[in-house]
Amino acid sequence: MQRTLFILAAGTLVAACGGSSSDNPAPQTGDVQLSMTDAPADDLTQVQLTLNAVALKPAQGSMIRRDLDEPLVIEDLLALQGAKSTVILPTTEVPAGRYNWIRLYVQSGDGNTYVIDDNGGEFPLYVPGQQNNQNRERHVQLVSGFVVPVDGEVNFTLDVDLRRAITKPTNKDYYLLRPAIRIVDNSKVxxxxxxxxxxxxxxxxxxxxxxxxxxxxxxxxxxxxxxxxxxxxxxxxxxxxxxxxxxxxxxxxxxxxxxxxxxxxxxxxxxxxxxxxxxxxxxxxxxxxxxxxxxxxxxxxxxxxxxxxxxxxxxxxxxxxx
Missing domain, CATH: 2.60.40 (Immunoglobulin-like)
Known part of the structure; x- marks a missing residue:
């Protein structure tokens, strides 16, 4: 199984001078995996989404961000309906405890994130605000708490409801992606x-x-x-x-x-x-x-x-x- 590790910006695993390992015990951790599925959208035949990074926010502490070695390209979200899904964050070791939200960083421009409509037209898909500066990093944020147990593993699926999430502003030549996402625990569905x-x-x-x-x-x-x-x-x-x-x-x-x-x-x-x-x-x-x-x-x-x-x-x- 592929397994990665978030490196924490704060804290150290090595005792400071004059201290001991018992004074600085190793942090308690658990494993988390994230997948993505979607509910359908009408009038579209393809929705491509490209992600640069995934971030998690512990209830206590700073945001933990993982920049992907290579952008993750989901060629067609519409193919992930029903019980289908794809992994967006492989099994990853993180501090155990409660988390407040998840961010998905979306890469736009150069045909990275776009939709194709029923007439065959291709249109860029932006996170709101990104259409004004395509090179600006933008994210969609899921504000829904979850818990990573000590020495345990949790597998969550993010359901992007495209019928809610995607909209085309009037008289514009692009679509917008709103954060219409729900999170579910795969062991309870x-x-x-x-x-x-x-x-x-x-x-x-x-x-x-x-x-x-x-x-x-x-x-x-x-x-x-x-x-x-x-x-x-x-x-x-x-x-x-x-x-x-x-x-x-x-x-x-x-x-x-x-x-x-x-x-x-x-x-x-x-x-x-x-x-x-x-x-x-x-x-x-x-x-x-x-x-x-x-x-x-x-x-x-x-x-x-x-x-x-x-x-x-x-x-x-x-x-x-x-």
Missing amino acids: GIIQGTISDSLIDDETCTSVMEGDTVQGNAVYLYTGRDAQTGDVFVDDQGAAIDSDNPVTTATVNYNSGNDAYEYQIGFVPEGDYTLAFTCQALDDMPDTDDNLAFSAQRNVSVTAEQTEIADLPKEGVIITP
Whole structure:
């Protein structure tokens, strides 16, 4: 297993003159690994992200930053949907204890970080402020605490919700990446997957469109709690939910020709109770506005760690008339 070590700027492992090793015990440490997955974005066929560095902020002490030997190029975030992920920080020894946030340093310019839309157009993707100075280092920051246990190891996945995170300013020739990221402990998550009935896909209220061999605009939204109130994605400039009925995450519905079925999968879901809701109007969901989406079916589901829950839609008795 690859293993790296953050070098601390402060402190020493060698006793000072007149002291002893017992006066300066070795710091308590643990191991952390970070991976990345994503929830989908509409109207885009590719999202490339290039990272220069990753930083962690202990609750006590200075920020710990790791500059990557070579920039990490994730050629297509859209390929990391469902239960797929890629490692962005290999197993790394850090001081044990509570941490306040994670930063991802994004490299722009020269085709490093960009999107390709449904029409084949390529546009740079910037962290807000980076569009004014492409060589300026910028980061997205996940403000969500976590703990690294003494002599233990934790594996976290960062879920970049592209439907929340990516926006195109009006009349601009670039996109912006907001810090719409959630962190989950891989030992405490499960998977939800299932099928969507053809009648829901073909409903006359749908605004989905055919792009090549795929239909875009069909999606399953996930909400915390049973019988939750459903709503669209509506976030501020930092990617934070404005309304209480924002989904936790979303999943694209794709046609599987082998099974002759429309299927979805949501990975990295923490243990607990949830509400699933299907909409065929996801193309109308603009993250900067409060949109009135129609959800044509929903059901409850309970998630157990390291288990896959099958949750087909619709389910008898839970069809919702738009």
